[in-house]
Amino acid sequence: MFLNKIIGLARSPTSVNQLSNLFQRCLISSTSAFQNKLTPAQSLEVSKYDERKDPVKNINEMIKNDEAGRLFAVVHICGKQFKVTAGDIILIEGHWEPSNGDELRLEKVLLCGSQDFTLIGRPILQKDLVNVQATVIEKSLSHTRTHFKFKKRKQYRRINFQRQPTTVLRINSIEIKNLVNQNKNAESLENVFY
Amino acid sequence: MNHSQFLVSGFLRAPIYNGIGRQINQLQRVTLKFCKSHGSSQGMRNFIENNLVDFAKQNDSVVLYVKPRRHRSPVIVAEYLNGDRKWMSCHNRPSEEILKWLSLLSLQAGDTEPIRYRKHWHTDVPSIQGPWNPFTHKNPGHIIAEYPHEGLGRVFKAPQSATEKLLKIAKKRNESENKKE
Numbered sequence: 001m002f003l004n005k006i007i008g009l010a011r012s013p014t015s016v017n018q019l020s021n022l023f024q025r026c027l028i029s030s031t032s033a034f035q036n037k038l039t040p041a042q043s044l045e046v047s048k049y050d051e052r053k054d055p056v057k058n059i060n061e062m063i064k065n066d067e068a069g070r071l072f073a074v075v076h077i078c079g080k081q082f083k084v085t086a087g088d089i090i091l092i093e094g095h096w097e098p099s100n101g102d103e104l105r106l107e108k109v110l111l112c113g114s115q116d117f118t119l120i121g122r123p124i125l126q127k128d129l130v131n132v133q134a135t136v137i138e139k140s141l142s143h144t145r146t147h148f149k150f151k152k153r154k155q156y157r158r159i160n161f162q163r164q165p166t167t168v169l170r171i172n173s174i175e176i177k178n179l180v181n182q183n184k185n186a187e188s189l190e191n192v193f194y
Numbered sequence: 195m196n197h198s199q200f201l202v203s204g205f206l207r208a209p210i211y212n213g214i215g216r217q218i219n220q221l222q223r224v225t226l227k228f229c230k231s232h233g234s235s236q237g238m239r240n241f242i243e244n245n246l247v248d249f250a251k252q253n254d255s256v257v258l259y260v261k262p263r264r265h266r267s268p269v270i271v272a273e274y275l276n277g278d279r280k281w282m283s284c285h286n287r288p289s290e291e292i293l294k295w296l297s298l299l300s301l302q303a304g305d306t307e308p309i310r311y312r313k314h315w316h317t318d319v320p321s322i323q324g325p326w327n328p329f330t331h332k333n334p335g336h337i338i339a340e341y342p343h344e345g346l347g348r349v350f351k352a353p354q355s356a357t358e359k360l361l362k363i364a365k366k367r368n369e370s371e372n373k374k375e
Contacts (some may be wrong), residue, residue, distance in 0.1 A: 072322045082315055085322060089208050091314040098299050101217040115322055134375030137213040138220075139301035143201060143308035163308070168206070 036159070043154040059117045060179045068114040073132050073172040076108035084132070093164045098136045104169070106132040112176065119180060131175045138168035204309045206316040209276060212303070217257075218301040220275045223258040224296065227270040234285045238268035241289035249293070253300050270296065275306035 022074060062068050072085040082090045098104060112119045112130045147160040212218055220233070226242065230233040242260060250258050267285040274280075280299060284292055299306070324330070329337050339346055 070319065070322055072319075081312075084224075084315075085317060085319050087214070087318055089206050089316040091206055091311060093314070100219060113323060118323070135213040135217050137217050138303040140296065140303070140306075141308065143310050168208060168303070170208065170217075174238055183342065 012106050054115070056181045059119075060182075061136045062114075062116065062177055065162070065177050068116075068176060071112060071114050071130075071176065073109050073113075073130060073174050074111040075106045075132055077106060077108055077169075081110065084171045084174070086171055086173050087138075089095050090169050090171070092167045092169065093142060096167050098167065099139060100136055102136045103172075104136070106134055112174065119176075126178075129176065129178050129180070131173070131177050133172040133174075134169045135172055136167060137170050139165075140166050202307075202309045203240070203312055205313060206311055207305070208316075209303055216323060218275070219300065221253070221256050221271040221300045221336075222275050223257045223259070224299070225261055225271040226268070227261045227263055227271070229264060229266055230262050232265055232267075235268040235273045237286070237288040237292055239285055243275050245289060249296060256300060270299070272299040272306075274302075274306075276304040278304035278306065280306045302313065 044098060070085060072083060074081055074083050077090075078092050078094060080092070080108040082088075084090060107124075108126055109125045109130045109132055110121050110123060112125060119129070145162050145164075147158075147162060149158040150156065209218075209220060212220070226238065226246075228238040228242070230239070242313060246258070246260070250256070269289070270280075270282040270284055272280040272282070280294065282299075284295075287295075336346065341347060
């Protein structure tokens, strides 16, 4: 009830003055919501550089001991990007030369990851680092797409039917062939703008 | 217009293990039916005369049957390893077109009925690093903390209530008057 009265008074400026006069007599203590600022949760301690925690070293150790496990990669094919792992099937639309039984190496690998680490290309990984093998298993045609153009009150209507050639790829394997950060011939980062 | 009423949608599929180890062409058998005298089979007859042997040599895994029959229009019947059967009329089709359709049929993998693919990707292992959840890549301190938490559970920007506004004004007045005194 009291709160409602205050809010009702607050709507007219004159009564606000009266009310504030009233408050002059009272001791005013602001609520805790005003005073306490949000403190960040316990911050993560950033430890000093520890050689045992060097990520590149650890990743290379995993690659050497064959502990990386199942890998996935983001590959760029015919203008589209697919996140693939061994055994996947992907469909590529449009005219593309490879035919059934062709074994391909997908060279534009944007990213390669395992359970414990991720290698990110900028924009693509070095060609000798990751080997993504694929096989063409089907060449077919897509469903019929209808292109219907119509202009009202102009006696204009055109209808075209179109089917795109499609290619189905099976991803055979994804392997990390070399150690990370080892290729000295790789382009230095000073010359790369991104 | 609701396309799903007449255009079946589905997901990408492939014959099991095809392309793992090796790729197997799925076309098993082709039967070419035609008439020896009728004009509608002219293209088919030309194809059999000129292109059929080459086609058979290129596709040695395909069994070809040629079946003449009187006064019926020409037909291609293709049978696949998965049991699928594709029937195709070649009435008045030229030989080039028949060759084109046959080479398409030889590269397809059964299930030749066109469907609208919902995704151009199929996988048995959808996630390797674990699916995303609201706590991935978040500060571990936030995850370990016990909730309800006094600091973390608070609303960041609570709008000022009328009471609080009035209290502020009153406080200001009090302070200014105290100074005067």
